[in-house]
Amino acid sequence: MKSVRADLPSDLPPAQRALVRVVASIPPGRVASYGEIASRAGLPGRARLVGRVLREAPEAWALPWFRVLRADGRLAFPPGSRAFREQARRLAAEAVLVVNGRVDLARHGWERDLDELLWGMGGDAK
DNA sequence: ACCGTGACGGTAT
DNA sequence: TATACCGCCACGG
Numbered sequence: 001m002k003s004v005r006a007d008l009p010s011d012l013p014p015a016q017r018a019l020v021r022v023v024a025s026i027p028p029g030r031v032a033s034y035g036e037i038a039s040r041a042g043l044p045g046r047a048r049l050v051g052r053v054l055r056e057a058p059e060a061w062a063l064p065w066f067r068v069l070r071a072d073g074r075l076a077f078p079p080g081s082r083a084f085r086e087q088a089r090r091l092a093a094e095a096v097l098v099v100n101g102r103v104d105l106a107r108h109g110w111e112r113d114l115d116e117l118l119w120g121m122g123g124d125a126k
Numbered sequence: 127a128c129c130g131t132g133a134c135g136g137t138a139t
Numbered sequence: 140t141a142t143a144c145c146g147c148c149a150c151g152g
Contacts (some may be wrong), residue, residue: 021129033134033135034133034134034135035134035135035136037135045135046134047133047134047135048132048133048134048135049134050133050134051132051133051134052132052133052139053133054133055133065133068133069133070134070135071134071135071136071138072134072135075133076133076134077133087133
């Protein structure tokens with residue numbers, strides 16, 4: 001084996017474990033911002049930690065990392081980059097379209113209070 | 127121990 | 140709407 005960096009969920013610090021749990025619970029077809037993930041995990045203001053965790057997260061965990069975007073709905077990767085295209089592709093597979101490098105949060109956001117208000121029926125967000 | 131970096135975010139301009 | 144700053148914090152050099 002090489003280094004013992006990011007693996008073993010057992011060694012994972014509580015904070016990071018909480019973040020992983022939240023990311024894993026993002027419903028398919030929905031997206032959430034790094035900041036929202038952090039807040040939901042009880043770590044407000046730690047958005048950067050979310051990015052770090054996702055970067056280090058082993059493939060084996062199969063986390064829905066592609067459902068995590070920046071607060072303004074734009075993908076966190078450089079437009080056109082490999083990761084960017086991959087994320088856009090995976091989102092599209094869930095009917096979440098990326099237009100101009102961004103996703104319409106009001107439409108696909110995990111927390112779409114505004115939408116529920118407008119449509120008067122959020123029969124799934126929770 | 128200091129410093130630059132980064133899958134971020136909110137505010138001001 | 141886009142850019143510039145600044146706060147935040149774990150890491151690696």
